[in-house]
Amino acid sequence: MSELLAQIAECIEFGKINKAAPFPPQMKGQDGADELTKQAIEEGVIAQDILTEGLMVGMQKVGVKFRENKVFVPQVLMSAKAMSTAMVHLKPFxxxxxxxxKGTFIIGTVEGDLHDIGKNLVSMMVEGNGWKVVDLGTDVKAEQFVAAMKEHENAFVGLSALLTTTMVNMEKITKAIKEELPNAKVAVGGAPVTADFCAKIGADAYSADPQGLVEYLNSQVA
Structure with missing residues (x-):
């Protein structure tokens, strides 16, 4: 059984979606995350174990590799696609x-900014590590974040920005969230964002990469 979960983790780590997928070349013709997850359920493996000992293990390895520049965005996207395919089988559970x-994470690219690749990567990583993700999309205003947080009690929130011109809106949004929900935990990230900026605007966490955010979120519920 643990062998099957290890195979699932490997499919996630290397982005092997299903048997028909040509990527990665070294796993050509082998079953992928799709077939193996289905097989695990049919063999009576507990769904929670498939998530924590299969999918999450694979996503964590990809996250660490991405942080260390050993893999790049296309590889992470393939891993996320493999994970999403496997998650379809787990949805009923x-x-x-x-x-x-583990909890709920609300994310959006801040008002005025339409970039979503970074946000999407973070969403996939967080979901792959066992969190429910509520993605508000791009150009998200303060009141939309606040409304989502009121709807999902005790959720964590992530603000993303790619431009220095839109980064300033993070401060306005963080203040609005804290005024309405003083105990809310706000994480910020994006190319121009720094730890100093995070502290200056009163946000709670900053990470230069998705894996750092995952580790912060996990530390909050440990």
Missing amino acids: FLSGEVKQ
Whole structure:
């Protein structure tokens, strides 16, 4: 059984979606995350174990490699696609409550900014590590973040920006969230964002890469 979970983790790590997928070349013709997850469920593996000992292990390895510049965005996207394919088989177990998620993470690119690649990468990494992700999209205003946080109690929130001109809106949004929900935890990230900027605007966490954010979120619920 642990061998099957290790195979699932490997499919996620290397982005092997299904048997038909040509990528990665070294796994050509082998079953992918799709077939193996289905097989694990049919063989009676607990869905929670598939998530924590299969999918999450693979995503964590990709996250660390990405941080260390050993893999790049296309590889991470393939891993995320493999994970999403596997998650389809687990969805019924999430809905029934049999699989527990760690918490809820709300994310959006801030008002005035339409860039979403970084945000999407973060969403995929966080979801792949066992969190429910609520993606508000791009050009998200303060009131939209606040409304989402009121709808999802005790959720964490992430603000993304790619431009120095839109980065300033992070301060306005963080203040609005803190005024309405003083205990809210706000994480910020994006190319121009720094730890100093995070401290200056009163946000709670900054990470230069998705894996750092995952580690911060996990530390908050440990």
